[in-house]
Amino acid sequence: MSDIIKNGRVHVDEWTVLRLAEGDEAATIVLPAGRVIVPLAVWQARREELLPKAEAGVLGVWLAGNEDPTELAGDLSALPLIAVDFPKFADGRGYSIATLLRTRLGYGGELRAIGNVLRDQFFFLLRCGFSVLQPQEDKYTPAQLEAALASLIDFTEPYQGAVDRPEPLFRRQPRRPLHKEAA
Amino acid sequence: MYQYDEYDQRIVDERVAQFADQTRRYLAGELTEDEFRPLRLQNGLYIQRHAPMLRIAVPYGNLNSKQLRTLAHIARTYDRGYGHITTRQNIQFNWPRLEDVPEILDLLAKVQMHAIQTSGNCIRNVTSDPFAGVAADEIVDPRPWCEILRQWSTFHPEFAFLPRKFKIAVNGAKEDRAVIRVHDIGLDIVHNAAGELGFRVLVGGGLGRTPIIGEEVAAFVPWQQILNYCEAILRVYNLHGRRDNAYKARIKILVKALGVPEFARQVEEEFAHLKDGPSTLTQAEIERVASRFNDPVLSALAQDAGYRARLAEDKAFAAWARRNVRDHRVQGYASVVLSLKPYGVAPGDLTADQFDAVAELADRYAFGEVRSTHEQNIVLASVREADLFALWQDARAIGLATPNIGLLTDIISCPGGDFCALANAKSIPIANAIQDRFDNLDYLFDIGELEINISGCMNACGHHHVGHVGILGVDKNGEEFYQVTIGGEQGNQTTLGKVIGPSFAAAEMPDVITSLINNFIDNRQDDERFIDTVRRIGVESFKTRVYAERAARLEAKEIAHV
Known part of the structure; x- marks a missing residue:
């Protein structure tokens, strides 16, 4: 079981991320027992079969960087969890996908970052609306992960609005003009 | 500032x-x-x-x-x-x-500086006109807008890991001095027919290995919406820009692939959701940011008679004033360019002592402020006419008064192979060899305005595509060669130069420039600039001259060796 970060603390995860290996078919792959996060292709191929599980809170869907979040527009209220995969930490598409899910599509459930999730991106991930951060298993020791919580609050008053604080700094805080003196 | x-x-x-x-x-x-x-x-x-x-x-x-x-x-x-x-x-x-x-x-x-986002695949330092706020042809001071963009783009969580680097430039004057047409986003501050302020938005310009002039994506975006509009552009790029090939990852490639109308449509669709959202700017915010530029409040002064007398009697001072002093929007003041292009120095280099000395000049003559320029010089934005002579003497004492701004020896050059790990060839020694060849000031003045831009590789940090003469370092079987383009131009008529032919060895470069200049001198009409002559008579005549003289040189060399 990998550890996840949620609400500013480390938790033991209860979910399994299902990834299709070469040769696996979305329509036929056997789902692991327990709570599972399936690829979009599996969800789309077997929506009717999986919908009750989603509604029961034990099945979520993950999106790859090239997948359009509006594909899930009709399912948002049924899904307890959507994950976005970061194939490489430097691949920033997931930030826009998360932002769209939260702001454009109004998704309110758990939004989880999976894949190559590193502590130096935690701050950005939270700002874009991710509620759970899941570093790769064994990436960090328990002590390192505890230390990594500091990265969640690298910056206390960011300039621009984002999902976590929609208003930009100039609307959130009183910023003062400077009074000029004649030269 | x-x-x-x-x-x-x-x-x-x-x-x-x-x-x-x-x-x-x-x-x-x-x-x-x-x-x-x-x-x-x-x-x-x-x-x-x-x-x-x-x-x-x-x-x-x-x-x-x-x-x-x-x-x-x-x-x-x-x-x-x-x-x-x-x-x-x-x-x-x-x-x-x-x-x-x-x-x-x-x-x-501790002095309000940082190195944030000066590299990497993120929104880079916003650039602008070094004469912002003081230029006689300014429509609107671009600096508050640049600062608003700086703040918005600093640690923008959604755009910290773009497909590739992203550069924004803002122009607020009639003449573009910020090369906005070769930026990922170029913003031109304009008024619409109703007299309202807004931005003309160009997207997809850039130099590098695929040089492209930016194209207009929106003719007018109201100022209140500019961050929303930029966010729409960046989101379309972040989601759809190529990530499989770093050489094809800039927004210009996406714009070319989609075509401007389709790209603009996608941006508009995104913008429709963002318009009037929380990032919409307010008059109060613009005024607040503008107020934090503690510019000196200048009132017009009588034209300085002493300055004019000095100009008449001191030829060297007059030459410097002609090249390095520019009109200011307030009477009795001028803007001064300190040349970082003396002979034999890497273009744009300043020693520690010169940094201190420039600080001293700024405090003494220019309200404590300077500007760096993309041409790699230093501007003192507001100097009293009455102080120009003293400033010139002081600048001369520290080697920063070469009267060559805009002339052949005011060369733009990247650090090149002497420093940069990406470079194919050295840049600085080429610049120095050319400066050495053209060391006669009277001849330089006679040649007139000419921009030579040198890049040590196709990443084009030296902006060679938009130089009147562009020099690009290339690698040929492990040896350093130089490809020459002519007819490039920055500014409102931004144009990419054309390659004149096969590349040259480093040692040939001063001769190549001499051939180009001689052909220009023989063909120019009246006070035509080099670039105007190239436009009028075409590249072919220059090409013929350069390669004919090169062949003659090689032949002479062979005869000498027989």
Whole structure:
């Protein structure tokens, strides 16, 4: 079981991320027992079969960087969890996908970052609306992960609005003009 | 210039702490090379040929004397006694040790400076007109808009890991001096038919290996909406820009692939959702940001008779004034360009002592402020006419009064193969060899305006495509050669130069320039500039002359060896 970060603390995860290996078919792959996060292709191929599980809170869907979040527009209220995969930490598409899910599509459930999730991106991930951060298993020791919580609050008053604080700094805080003196 | 408030300061201080911890973890082996690379790049730190290179942000080229003194101190303490002004108005140090960088950033933070987003696949330092706020042809001062864009783009969480780097430039004058047409986003401040202020938005310009002139995506975006509109552009790019090939990852490739109408449609669709959202700007916010530029309040002065008398009697001073002094919007004041292109020095280099001396000049004559230019010179924006002679004498004493602004020897050059790990060939020795050939000032004045831009590789940091003469270092079987283009131009008529033919060895370059100049002198009409003659008679005549004279030189050499 990998550890996840949620609400500013480390938790033991209860979910399994299902990834299709070469040769696996979305329509036929056997789902692991327990709570599972399936690829979009599996969800789309077997929506009717999986919908009750989603509604029961034990099945979520993950999106790859090239997948359009509006594909899930009709399912948002049924899904307890959507994950976005970061194939490489430097691949920033997931930030826009998360932002769209939260702001454009109004998704309110758990939004989880999976894949190559590193502590130096935690701050950005939270700002874009991710509620759970899941570093790769064994990436960090328990002590390192505890230390990594500091990265969640690298910056206390960011300039621009984002999902976590929609208003930009100039609307959130009183910023003062400077009074000029004649030269 | 812009004065930080407590929030600006806090963000920079928090960045110093963040990067110090990242560096510590890297040195302790907790961060891999691959994981650390984008983090250090987003702090302007490259690993170069000899040592790390640290690029410090100079937002839209604005610096004050206190900052210059800190840069002098950094050059002296952590570098080998000099720094370099880049073609994006930033400042680079070529020799700091990685271990020292957190300390350097801490020193910078104390004078409201940083190295945030000066490299990496993120929104880079916003650039603008070095004469902003004082130019006689200015429509609107671009600096507050640049600052608003700087703040918006600083640690923008959604756009910290774009497919590739992203450069924004803003022009607020009739004549574009910010090369906005070769930026990922070029913003032109305009008024619409109703007299309202807004931005004409160009997207997809850029030099590099695929040079493209930016195209208009929106003719008019109301100023209130400019951040929303930029966000729409960046989101379309972030989601759809190519990530499979770094050479095809800039927004210009996406715009070309989709076509401007389709790209514009996607941006408009995104913008429709963002319009009037929380990032919409207010009059109060614009005024607040503008107020934090503590510009001197200048009132018109009588034209200075002493200045005019000096011009009449001192030929050297008059020559400098003609090339290096520009009109100011307030009568009795002028803007001065300090040339960082004396002979035999790397274009754009300043020694630690010169940083200090420029600070002194700024305090004495220019209200404590200077601007760096993308042409790699320094501007003193507001100087009293009555002070120009004294300033000239002082600048001369520190080697910064070469009267060559806009002339052949005012060469733009990247650091090239002497420093840069990416370069195919050296740039600085080529610039110096050309300067050496054309060391007669009267002849330089006679040749007139001519921009030579040199890049050591196709990444085009030296903007060679838009030089009247462009020189590009290329690698041919492990040897350094130089490809020459002519007819490029920056500004409102931005044009990409045309390659004249096969490339040349380094030693040939002064002769090649001589051939180009001779052909120009033989063909020019009246006071035509080099670029105008190229336009009028075409590239062919220059090409013929250059290669004919080259063949003759080679033949003469062979005869000499028989």
